Amino acid sequence: MAEQGHSGGIAEHLQYWSYSFDDSNPFMQIHLDTMLLTVGIATGLILFSLYVRSRLVAGAPTGIQNFMESVIDFINQTVKDNFPVHNPLVAPLAMTIFIFVLLCNSLDILPAYLMHHVAGMFGLHTFRQVPTNDLNLPVAMALSVFILVLYYEFKLKPGHFLKELLLQPFAALLLDSKNPVVKILGVILIPLNLTLKLVEELAKPLSLSFRLFGNMFAGEVIFLLIASLLLASNLESIMSVGGFVSQLAGLAVGVGWSLFHMFIGLLQAFIFMILSVVYLSIAHQPAEH
Numbered sequence: 001m002a003e004q005g006h007s008g009g010i011a012e013h014l015q016y017w018s019y020s021f022d023d024s025n026p027f028m029q030i031h032l033d034t035m036l037l038t039v040g041i042a043t044g045l046i047l048f049s050l051y052v053r054s055r056l057v058a059g060a061p062t063g064i065q066n067f068m069e070s071v072i073d074f075i076n077q078t079v080k081d082n083f084p085v086h087n088p089l090v091a092p093l094a095m096t097i098f099i100f101v102l103l104c105n106s107l108d109i110l111p112a113y114l115m116h117h118v119a120g121m122f123g124l125h126t127f128r129q130v131p132t133n134d135l136n137l138p139v140a141m142a143l144s145v146f147i148l149v150l151y152y153e154f155k156l157k158p159g160h161f162l163k164e165l166l167l168q169p170f171a172a173l174l175l176d177s178k179n180p181v182v183k184i185l186g187v188i189l190i191p192l193n194l195t196l197k198l199v200e201e202l203a204k205p206l207s208l209s210f211r212l213f214g215n216m217f218a219g220e221v222i223f224l225l226i227a228s229l230l231l232a233s234n235l236e237s238i239m240s241v242g243g244f245v246s247q248l249a250g251l252a253v254g255v256g257w258s259l260f261h262m263f264i265g266l267l268q269a270f271i272f273m274i275l276s277v278v279y280l281s282i283a284h285q286p287a288e289h
Helices: 032-054 063-082 090-109 114-120 136-156 158-167 171-175 180-188 190-230 241-284
Strands: 018-020 029-031
Touching: 018 032, 029 032, 032 063, 032 090, 032 136, 063 090, 063 241, 090 136, 090 190, 090 241, 136 158, 136 190, 136 241, 158 190, 180 190, 190 241
Parallel strands: none
Antiparallel strands: 018 029
């Protein structure tokens, strides 16, 4: 698939199928391809769970049940190693995050331009096939985890959390002083402490989302580059010996990158899950006195 075989080049295939509420405001739009794929994956997970549940057997598990029990044991052990207390929400949440992100990332294994051409058969000129390539999805998931972290921070140790927001790292030492001038200085430093703490907290969902988005977006661009530069767009392009050899090389490079990128997708799903568990673990840690 040479670049001239794809009108508009790579840039065209990096556009979203979107609905805009206000054409003058880029934030007032919905990426319909991301919504469609995420709803489809979520629905598939629910149906698969119901299917596995209907086929559960006692004793030694086999087939799908054995595989899913292995995955559950792995998630439970990971949560146990990184979470200080028992919370029945954390392990199911970690498993949902891991499997959902992994399935979203795995759509990148489909041939480059395939979904774009399939969408074209239905009259759609743009379509992105990997939901995690859309920054909106990683940000939404990271914000969901962040909201849970804040919820447990305020629920389990509200006083300690507010103290960290307002007094750490500078004001706490100054307010403990017996000198009234130093105490006043500590009060003056509270806005600075609050700013630093807010930056620290907001860095968590930002790093969580941009890490996933950046890796998956870069992988998609490389896929499109391989397809545009190394693969032929028509039969005449491979009739010569040189053309045939170049297509074999392009196919080998594409397969190699596909395998490597699948590993990256698995790794990113695990990282997103483990960091979510770690952030929730920090929120559950008892306040130090």
